[in-house]
Amino acid sequence: MSWIFIDGNDLRRAELAKIAPALEITVEALQTGFSTSAPEPGQRARDKVLAHHAAGACFAEAVDLTTLEGKSLRLELDSENANRFCKWWRETPTKMLLSIAYRRSAESEIELFTMACDGKIADQPAGPLILGWDRLFVPAGEDYTIAELSEAGEVVGFRRDAYGRLAAALGLPAA
Secondary structure, three states, rough: OEEEEOOOOHHHHHHHHHOOOOOEEEEEEOOOOOOOOOOOHHHHHHHHHHHHOOOOOOEEEEEEEOOOOEEOOHHHOOOOHHHHHHHOOOOOOOEEEEEEEEEEOOOEEEEEEEHHHHHEOOOOOOOHHHHHHHOOOEOOOOOOOOHHHHHOOEEEEEHHHHHHHHHHHOOOOOO
C-alpha cells in the first residue's frame, strides 16, 4: 500500500526509507492557497491532512520550537528572518516538537501523535532551505542542525522514533 506524504520532500523521503523501508511513499504538495493559523504543530499537521484531496492513506508532519517551559517560538520566528532569529535566540535551550497526523483511508479518522527532542537554537541557520526549522535546531548531544544531519544522510533519534511509531501503527516493520 502506498502512502501520500503531504508537503514532504526528497530528503524526508530518503530519511523515511531508512527508518521504515516497507513504507511506500509518494510525496505530494499542499493544495495551492493552503493556510492554517493553528499555533500548535498537531493541529497544523491535522489541517494539512484535512485539506488534502487524497482519496486514500496519507500523512503530514508539522514542527514547532518551544522554550523548555513550553512557550512556542513560532511568533518570534514568523516575525523575523532566520538569521536574526538565531542571532537573538542562539544557544537557548529549546525543544523541537514533531507532530505526525495520518489517515488510513479517506473515510477513516485522523490519528495524531507528537514527539519531542531537547536541544538548542543554532548559532546560525545551516542546512538545506527546504528543511525549514530543522535548519535552526541542534539536538542535544549533536554539533550540527537537524537539517545538516539529514543532508548528510543521518537520522536524528527522535525522528527515527516518531516514524518508527508510525510504521508500527500501520503494521509495518521499522529498520
